[in-house]
Amino acid sequence: MATIRFRAIQATFGRTAVPVQETVRRSELFGENVFNEASMRQFMTKEAFVGVMRAIEFGEKIDRRVANQVAAAMKDWALSKGATHYTHWFQPLTGATAEKHDAFFEPIGGGMAIEKFDGGQLVQQEPDASSFPNGGIRNTFEARGYTAWDPTSPAYIYADTLCIPTVFVSYTGEALDNKAPLLRALQAIDVAATDVARYFDKSVTKVTATLGWEQEYFLVDKTLAYSRPDLVQAGRMLLGHVSAKGQQLDDHYFGSIPNRVVNYMRDLEMECMKLGIPVKTRHNEVAPNQFELAPIFEEASLAVDHNSLLMDVMDKTADRHNFKVLFHEKPFAGVNGSGKHNNWSLATNTGVNLLSPGTTPMKNLQFLTFFINTIKAFDQYEELMRASVASATNDHRLGANEAPPAIMSIFIGEQLTKVLEELEDVSNGKLSPQEKTDLKLNVVGKIPEILLDNTDRNRTSSFAFTGNKFEFRAVGSKANCGKPMTLLNTIVAKQLVEFKKEVDALVSKKKLKKDEAIFNVLREYIKSSRRIRFEGDGYSDAWEKEAGRRGLSNHKNTPAALKALISKKSISLFEEMKVLNKVEVKARYEIELEEYTMKLQIEGRVLGDIARNHVIPTAIRYQNVLIENVRGLKEVFGSDFKKVASEQLDLIEDISGHIAEINSKVTAMIDERKKANVIKSAELKAEAYCDRVKPYFDEIRYHCDKLELLVDDELWTLTKYRELLFVK
Ligand code: ADP
Ligand code: MG
Numbered sequence: 001m002a003t004i005r006f007r008a009i010q011a012t013f014g015r016t017a018v019p020v021q022e023t024v025r026r027s028e029l030f031g032e033n034v035f036n037e038a039s040m041r042q043f044m045t046k047e048a049f050v051g052v053m054r055a056i057e058f059g060e061k062i063d064r065r066v067a068n069q070v071a072a073a074m075k076d077w078a079l080s081k082g083a084t085h086y087t088h089w090f091q092p093l094t095g096a097t098a099e100k101h102d103a104f105f106e107p108i109g110g111g112m113a114i115e116k117f118d119g120g121q122l123v124q125q126e127p128d129a130s131s132f133p134n135g136g137i138r139n140t141f142e143a144r145g146y147t148a149w150d151p152t153s154p155a156y157i158y159a160d161t162l163c164i165p166t167v168f169v170s171y172t173g174e175a176l177d178n179k180a181p182l183l184r185a186l187q188a189i190d191v192a193a194t195d196v197a198r199y200f201d202k203s204v205t206k207v208t209a210t211l212g213w214e215q216e217y218f219l220v221d222k223t224l225a226y227s228r229p230d231l232v233q234a235g236r237m238l239l240g241h242v243s244a245k246g247q248q249l250d251d252h253y254f255g256s257i258p259n260r261v262v263n264y265m266r267d268l269e270m271e272c273m274k275l276g277i278p279v280k281t282r283h284n285e286v287a288p289n290q291f292e293l294a295p296i297f298e299e300a301s302l303a304v305d306h307n308s309l310l311m312d313v314m315d316k317t318a319d320r321h322n323f324k325v326l327f328h329e330k331p332f333a334g335v336n337g338s339g340k341h342n343n344w345s346l347a348t349n350t351g352v353n354l355l356s357p358g359t360t361p362m363k364n365l366q367f368l369t370f371f372i373n374t375i376k377a378f379d380q381y382e383e384l385m386r387a388s389v390a391s392a393t394n395d396h397r398l399g400a401n402e403a404p405p406a407i408m409s410i411f412i413g414e415q416l417t418k419v420l421e422e423l424e425d426v427s428n429g430k431l432s433p434q435e436k437t438d439l440k441l442n443v444v445g446k447i448p449e450i451l452l453d454n455t456d457r458n459r460t461s462s463f464a465f466t467g468n469k470f471e472f473r474a475v476g477s478k479a480n481c482g483k484p485m486t487l488l489n490t491i492v493a494k495q496l497v498e499f500k501k502e503v504d505a506l507v508s509k510k511k512l513k514k515d516e517a518i519f520n521v522l523r524e525y526i527k528s529s530r531r532i533r534f535e536g537d538g539y540s541d542a543w544e545k546e547a548g549r550r551g552l553s554n555h556k557n558t559p560a561a562l563k564a565l566i567s568k569k570s571i572s573l574f575e576e577m578k579v580l581n582k583v584e585v586k587a588r589y590e591i592e593l594e595e596y597t598m599k600l601q602i603e604g605r606v607l608g609d610i611a612r613n614h615v616i617p618t619a620i621r622y623q624n625v626l627i628e629n630v631r632g633l634k635e636v637f638g639s640d641f642k643k644v645a646s647e648q649l650d651l652i653e654d655i656s657g658h659i660a661e662i663n664s665k666v667t668a669m670i671d672e673r674k675k676a677n678v679i680k681s682a683e684l685k686a687e688a689y690c691d692r693v694k695p696y697f698d699e700i701r702y703h704c705d706k707l708e709l710l711v712d713d714e715l716w717t718l719t720k721y722r723e724l725l726f727v728k
Helices: 003-013 037-043 046-058 064-080 119-123 137-141 179-197 222-226 229-234 259-274 300-320 361-380 382-388 414-423 433-444 447-452 482-509 514-528 541-550 558-566 568-576 582-644 646-677 682-693 695-710 721-726
Strands: 085-089 105-109 112-115 145-149 156-158 161-170 207-221 279-284 290-295 323-326 340-348 463-465 470-472
Touching (some): 003 207, 003 222, 037 046, 046 064, 119 145, 156 300, 161 179, 179 300, 179 361, 179 482, 207 222, 207 300, 207 482, 207 721, 222 229, 222 323, 229 582, 259 279, 259 290, 259 300, 259 323, 300 323, 340 482, 361 382, 361 414, 361 433, 361 447, 361 514, 382 482, 382 558, 382 568, 414 433, 414 447, 482 514, 482 568, 558 582, 568 582, 582 646, 582 682, 582 695, 646 682, 646 695, 682 695
Parallel strands (some): 085 161
Antiparallel strands (some): 145 161, 156 161, 207 290, 207 340, 279 290, 340 470, 463 470
């Protein structure tokens, strides 16, 4: 009897929605556990408050005396909220978050104790960094790592702990995390975009990148999830036949949210409110038991922190509701996977969204400038954009006939395409008064009207313009969005620097007016980046061929995609924009490859284990039942038995066939793994896992899934698709 599976199913029968008490309005709850401006004003000295605000706005350093004052205020605030511990919270290159809690409590002798937290403890800590991936950085430099307070992201209380967002760097200054490079990229885009925005408005002094992520996830019953060794260890079903009903009826998307799930969402949202994460929308996604959550957008670095924190909150809240959240990009082959769409834009300190068309021709020229420069940047660095979202888990989505393909392209809609086509015809050099008027009235001037009815959506594009922002859809649901955000802001910053140089040169050397120069440069960008724009079906074979002709990359797996990271072009981009140096880039490359290899190694082991220790024994047990039956038939029917036992005999043979295939393929996979494991180079090892180990996964799965269809359901030990996807 398949005990674990049936006990797990039994446990789900009694489940009801876990009650949620909502007594306080969300708006009152919002930011309750955040050391935000309001609480800073209340708890801080004026000097400390001004110091922190200046650090946030202008990146000014906070001296030790002020840091002591800030720490004292933070401690008072945290203790008033019942916190007992504090931690430096950071985002190491594992992609997850890290924290080590220390108590405020400190004995002072004589049997007495106090609560202590000073500037030193606030500003810097030295976690035992040796267990975090560093890609050789710390070995090279024989330096240790430390975490340093990032005042741009407010401290908050989570459970009983004061969490201080930090960056994680080595003593020689190399970034050991995902946060430090992001902050550098945001600095680069601020400078570059401010320079360009000032062509249009001299009062602009700062530009911030904004990010609004959309988080997709699966929610399955906790007990059922834990009954599957593959879900527990690899985060996805390594085998399991798809259920008869999947998403083909389209009855889940935007459908009524099940009771247990709604209560989970409410609980989660309240937690988010307290932590200042401005979550706003929730709905059912395409696949059964798949959902989505999205906030109001925020400044990019805070949004990245919030998304990382959110994933942890989701996990913990799910536990209370007897759910398990699956963040894996493709937990269930055969139904849709999960992504994390990154909506991105640029905002000025004057409150203008630079990717939003305005009401005057000048404002629209500003919009076009940022719009076209983004397209140009994306075109130039499309291969790096692909690399920024590459992972073993996201490989199941990208290039696997699911939104979006592994080919990077931009969708802007028919109307804006027309505008760009018209701008391609702008004359070279000086423009006649007639042409200027025509451009202002008929091309640039028409943009806002156009966008109002520009509601076409293309879900198959990796980078889509959606009216006042770009949406990068290739990001994996599990990923830290810091990585793609670092890259996107870096490439656009680089592009804006180039743009400014070119425009300034036309103005000073060719004596063009500023707007003429801008039109001239934009015209060339539109022409030279034409190949990246695609309005058709991104899933089609025709596009794959066409993209090949256009010279766009199409890397279907992580080892191939990551190579772009260490190209000359990439290293000089990161160095020039002061986001990552060569050592940091190479370290990241190594770490990503190693992570890829390890993920596949784990999957291979788990799959081999399940196939041999669950599937084959179960199949043999059922085969024995059949053999017993045939023996009985032979006794009853004598030499005629083959006529009545023919189906059983076929089944017995089929089962043997599948068992033999599974067994020999598992052996072959293990052999390939052994060969791969002794390869020294991280690159070649990852390739070996990709090309020679991974192909066995599907082959082994195929035969296991066939057996699932043959074997008596009562005997099958592994919880099935239909149970995981439809228990609500
Ligand atoms: P959809 O794309 O599904 O139509 P919305 O347009 O409401 O949904 O936006 C989706 C996401 O885009 C939300 O998370 C929202 O906060 C974010 N978003 C909206 N405007 C901006 C912006 N200017 N910068 C960054 N993100 C934005
Ligand atoms: Mg969207």
